[in-house]
Amino acid sequence: MGDVHKLERILILDYDVHHGQGTQRFFYNDPRVLYFSIHRFEHGAFWPHLQESDYHAIGEGPGLGFNFNVPLNETGMGDGDYMAIFQQLLLPVAMEYQPELIIVSAGYDAALGCPEGEMQVTPAFYAHLLNPLLRLADSRVAVVLVLLT
Incomplete structure (x- = not known):
């Protein structure tokens, strides 16, 4: 992706409640990709039950420091919690x-009412998460929803 378009810095934001371990693994050694994942972890009790989903997995080799995990260890987190993560961690x-x-790897199972996600992000709040990202990358932001069956 970066080779074809000559991009040197790509941010992948994953705010689905499940950790994107496949994406993390693919770019773990690549400093051209900053991977930032906000996901349920519950001290390893939530799927995919991997220690690499915890905060200490920060990349390796040339990619060291380019992998950020924000493991959420409780359910019921909502708009204010996600805004704090964005304002205090992601945006800086x-x-x-x-x-x-x-x-943006955009799963919406952190939304209020999703029985699997058990979070309380209001549907309208997702626009507030996207808005500050549009001030970066000359507004080159792709929001992608991948459905796995």
Whole structure:
């Protein structure tokens, strides 16, 4: 992806309640991709039950420091919790990184009412999460929803 389009800095944001371990593994050694995942973890009790989903997995080799996990250890987190994560962690890191492209791996099972996610993010709040990202990367933001069956 970065090779074809000559991109040097890509931010992948994953706010689905499940950790995107496949995406993390693919880019774990690549400093061209900053992977930032907010997901349920519950001290390893929530699927996929991997220690690599915890905060200490920060990349390796040239990718060291380019992998951020925000493991949520309780359910019921809502708009204010996610805004705090964005304001205090994601946005400062993203502003320093200066991505040329942002890809949002957008699952919506953190939304209020989703029985699997057990979080309380209001559906309208997702726009508030996306809005500050549009000020980065010359507004080159792709929001992608992948459905696995």
